[in-house]
Amino acid sequence: MIALIPVVAVLFAASLLIGPAGIGLREAFLALGTGQGGDVALIMREIRLPRALLGVMVGGSLGLAGAAMQGWLRNPLAEPGLIGASSSAALGAVVALQSGLAASFALALPLMALGGALASVLLIAALAGPRGSAVVLILAGVAISAIGAALTSLLLSLSPNPYAVAEIVFWMMGSLADRSIVHVWLALPIMAAGAALLATTGRGLDALTLGEDAAATMGIPMRRLRICLIVGTAAVVGAATAVAGAVGFVGLVVPHLLRPWVQGVPSRLLPASALGGAAMVLAADIAVRLIAPDRDLKLGVLTALVGAPLFLHLIWKMRRGEA
Amino acid sequence: MMSIDLSVPGRLQAALTVGRGEFVGLVGPNGAGKTTLLRAALGLLPASGRRELAKAAFLPQMREIAWPMPVDLVVGLVGAGPAAVERAIVRMELQPLRHRRADALSGGEQARVLIARALAQEVPLLLADEPIAGLDPAAQIAAMEVFAEKAQAGAVVASIHDLGLAARFCTRLVVLAAGRVVADGPPSVLTPDLLAGVFGIRAWFRDTEDGPVFQPLSRVATLP
Numbered sequence: 001m002i003a004l005i006p007v008v009a010v011l012f013a014a015s016l017l018i019g020p021a022g023i024g025l026r027e028a029f030l031a032l033g034t035g036q037g038g039d040v041a042l043i044m045r046e047i048r049l050p051r052a053l054l055g056v057m058v059g060g061s062l063g064l065a066g067a068a069m070q071g072w073l074r075n076p077l078a079e080p081g082l083i084g085a086s087s088s089a090a091l092g093a094v095v096a097l098q099s100g101l102a103a104s105f106a107l108a109l110p111l112m113a114l115g116g117a118l119a120s121v122l123l124i125a126a127l128a129g130p131r132g133s134a135v136v137l138i139l140a141g142v143a144i145s146a147i148g149a150a151l152t153s154l155l156l157s158l159s160p161n162p163y164a165v166a167e168i169v170f171w172m173m174g175s176l177a178d179r180s181i182v183h184v185w186l187a188l189p190i191m192a193a194g195a196a197l198l199a200t201t202g203r204g205l206d207a208l209t210l211g212e213d214a215a216a217t218m219g220i221p222m223r224r225l226r227i228c229l230i231v232g233t234a235a236v237v238g239a240a241t242a243v244a245g246a247v248g249f250v251g252l253v254v255p256h257l258l259r260p261w262v263q264g265v266p267s268r269l270l271p272a273s274a275l276g277g278a279a280m281v282l283a284a285d286i287a288v289r290l291i292a293p294d295r296d297l298k299l300g301v302l303t304a305l306v307g308a309p310l311f312l313h314l315i316w317k318m319r320r321g322e323a
Numbered sequence: 324m325m326s327i328d329l330s331v332p333g334r335l336q337a338a339l340t341v342g343r344g345e346f347v348g349l350v351g352p353n354g355a356g357k358t359t360l361l362r363a364a365l366g367l368l369p370a371s372g373r374r375e376l377a378k379a380a381f382l383p384q385m386r387e388i389a390w391p392m393p394v395d396l397v398v399g400l401v402g403a404g405p406a407a408v409e410r411a412i413v414r415m416e417l418q419p420l421r422h423r424r425a426d427a428l429s430g431g432e433q434a435r436v437l438i439a440r441a442l443a444q445e446v447p448l449l450l451a452d453e454p455i456a457g458l459d460p461a462a463q464i465a466a467m468e469v470f471a472e473k474a475q476a477g478a479v480v481a482s483i484h485d486l487g488l489a490a491r492f493c494t495r496l497v498v499l500a501a502g503r504v505v506a507d508g509p510p511s512v513l514t515p516d517l518l519a520g521v522f523g524i525r526a527w528f529r530d531t532e533d534g535p536v537f538q539p540l541s542r543v544a545t546l547p
Contacts, residue, residue, distance in 0.1 A: 074389035207401045209389045210437070217365050217381035218401050218444070264390035264426075 001262065004275035008056065011282035015052035016044065018289055050181045055282040057184070058176070058244045061191050061236035063277020064270060066251025068198045071205035071266035072229050073134055076259075080251035083137065084120040084144030085234040089241035090172060091148040092116025097168050098155050109171075110186050110242035117238020120144050121231060134212070137230070174245035174300025176285050187239040194235025195274070197228045202267030209266060247300045249307030250277050256314055324448050324478035325379075327364050329372040335359045335502040339480075343447075346474035348493030349482040352522055356502040357482035358384055361450050364480075377448045377477070380441040384452035384482075386433055388426045394436050397425040403443035411443035414469060431458045438466060447477030454481055455488065467492040486513060487537040490528070510535055519543045 017028055021043050031041040032049065065080035072078070081087065096102040096112035127140040152172075159165045204225040207215035216222050240247070254276040255269055262268035284302045291297060324345070328338040335356045341347055349357045363370035365381055388397060394417055399408040412421055415435045420428065425436050434457060441449055449470070455463045463485070470479045471492050483489040489496060490510040498506040498513075500521045506512040518524050527538045 074387070203401060209387075209392065209397070209400060210440070211383055211385055211387040211389075213362065213365075213367050213383040213385075214381060214387070216367055217379065217450075220401070259390065263396060264392040264424075265396060266390065 001268065001272040001275065004272065004279060008275055008278050008282065011279055011286065012052050012056060015055055015282050015286055016048050018286055019043070019048055020289075020293055046180065050179050050184050051176050051285065052282070053184050054176050054179055054187070054243055055285045056278045057187060057191055058240040058247060059250060059278035059281025060274040061195070061240040061277070062247060062250040062281070063254040064195060064198055064274040065233045065236050066277070067255040067266070067269045067273035068201060068205065068229055068233060069251070070255050071201075071208065071269065072225075073138065074208060074211075076256055077252070080233055080237045081145065081248075083124055083141035083230055083233055084148060085117045085237045086241045086246060087145040087148030087152070088116040088120035088123075089113040089238045090116070090246055091152050092119075093171060093242065093245070094152050094155055094168050097171060098159060098161075098164055100164075107182065107186065110183060113242035114190065114238055116148070117234050117241070120148070120238075121234040124230060134226075137226070170296075170298065171245050172300075173298035174247040174303070175288075175296070175298050176244055176281075177288075177296060177299075179243060183243045187243045190239040191236050194232045194239070197232030198236070198270065201225055201228050201232070202270055205266035205270075245300060247281065248304045249311070250280055250303055253307045253310050253314075254280055257310070324377045325364065325375070325480065327372070327374040327376075329360070329363045329370045329374060331359055331363055331368065331370045331502075333502075335363060335370070337499070337502065337504050339364075339497060339504065339507075341448075341478050341480055343478060344475060344494070345478050346471050346492065346494045347478070347480040348489035348496045349480060349499065350484070350486060350489055350496055351499035355499040355521075357499055358452050359502070360499065361452050361480070361482060365450060378446035379448040379450055380444040380446050382437060382441050382449070382451040382454050384456075386430070386437055388433060388436070391424045391426050393422050394425045394428070395421045397436055398439045398443050400440060403440075403445070407443045407445050411439040414442060415439040416465070431462055434458055435462060435466070438469065442469070442473065449473055449477070449479045449481075451479065451481040453484065455483065455485065463488060486522075486526070486539065490535045490537045510537075513537065 017025060023040055027040055028044055031037040032044040035041050035045065062080055069078040069080055069082055070076055092112040092115050093109050096109040101108040123144055124137060124140045128137045156165055156168060204215065204220045207218045207220045255273045258272045258276050259269060262272050284306065285299055288297045288299055288302055324343055325341040330336045337360055349360065351357055362368050364374055364376065365379065395408060395412065398411055412418060415438055417435060417439055420432060425433065428436065438454060455466050458466060467488055470481060473479050490513065493510065495508065496510055496512055497504055498517065498521060505521060506517055513528060518526050523542055525540050525543050527540055529536055
């Protein structure tokens with residue numbers, strides 16, 4: 001896990017250095033540090049720094065939430081979107097784009113998306129009740145995801161404005177391009193609060209390895225664990241979706257990939273997966289810029305393009321192990 | 324160690340007090356309420372009444388090891404100290420398996436890992452739901468010996484289907500039928516009438532020089 005820290009640091013630095021404006025290494029960091037140097041400082045501080053920071057934050061959030069969800073459900077197919085936060089956040093964003101609010105007020109989109117994520121948490125709590133088992137919560141999450149996706153499609157199909165439709169479709173593919181430092185400040189406190197909640201779940205997730213009954217008798221407060229997991233996941237995933245759109249496969253593949261490195265222990269997987277997620281999103285965002293510098297290749301498209309074959313490879317390896 | 328008087332509507336109405344040194348075998352046909360009693364005693368399902376319990380470890384009937392963790396990490400799950408883990412591994416004779424992946428072991432080996440995990444908690448009371456089901460004969464006897472030893476310093480309550488092993492190792496049998504305690508006492512409570520009425524079987528049961536021997540023989544016709 002420690003080995004992932006320098007990887008993230010190197011990718012972060014690379015993300016700062018790669019872009020259409022060719023800026024030298026020394027020049028770049030000097031401008032970043034001092035804020036002097038006119039255009040270069042502007043590019044570093046207003047464009048590249050937010051992009052790199054958001055890459056770490058979004059990737060870390062998705063990796064962490066994915067590890068938490070898989071640990072909680074004891075299922076390697078679980079992913080952060082399972083409780084409906086990402087599709088509700090997407091719905092909020094689509095409403096902002098469709099209604100024109102996003103055009104008149106730049107922060108309307110992330111704020112509406114956060115509102116959507118919050119609504120999904122309230123809805124899931126109302127649906128599942130205080131003693132709801134994991135299965136009930138998941139079914140509630142699936143229902144909320146389906147409603148969110150259906151309403152999004154409804155808005156798209158009824159939209160009188162083809163430009164808004166195009167904008168929505170592109171937004172939903174997920175991207176870190178053209179974000180500002182304001183997006184960082186908006187997402188950071190929510191992600192930090194959510195991550196702090198998820199960080200408290202390690203012991204409970206370890207105990208859950210042996211099933212819910214065993215965990216409860218090992219002194220794990222199951223109700224508190226459930227609340228921390230749902231609210232924490234909704235916060236980090238909602239905030240990630242609000243600033244980056246839908247970035248798929250990170251929360252599913254990264255925990256899966258790193259599990260053997262932490263000997264399967266769920267509490268160790270949480271920080272490892274957060275670092276791994278950050279590394280994957282930073283790398284994908286760099287690749288987006290390198291592969292098609294003049295076209296806006298979407299981040300979410302790339303993570304899915306890379307993530308899906310990786311996942312197939314894992315399945316292939318698993319099959320060989322069982323044979 | 325444990326004193327409960329619990330009722331779960333439609334499923335259980337039972338009182339049970341277990342003192343230090345007792346190894347209680349919870350027996351009864353399928354659906355008699357053994358699992359319900361254990362789970363209600365631990366507060367895992369809503370039940371009305373009274374329950375007082377020493378610190379307890381629990382072995383659920385469903386054996387589950389969700390992740391590819393090595394055996395020694397499973398035994399130490401949630402804060403057992405390295406010395407306690409070592410004692411439990413030695414007691415369950417798991418040394419040859421300690422670095423193997425626990426989720427890839429056979430069902431019986433997993434059961435032994437989970438028993439070790441419960442022992443490593445080092446609490447006085449152990450509640451176990453069919454802990455010896457699916458073990459080979461030697462492992463069954465070894466597990467019963469471990470429980471009997473554990474009971475000397477605390478108490479063990481285990482639901483068991485094998486009446487022969489229960490009669491040999493338990494200090495006390497509690498017979499459940501339809502959610503109620505119908506017999507409670509030393510293994511000699513397994514009288515022919517009780518066996519016919521509760522289990523619907525006839526059995527050969529004698530005290531021999533090898534200890535009590537119990538062998539089910541045949542079903543008895545149940546009244547329509």
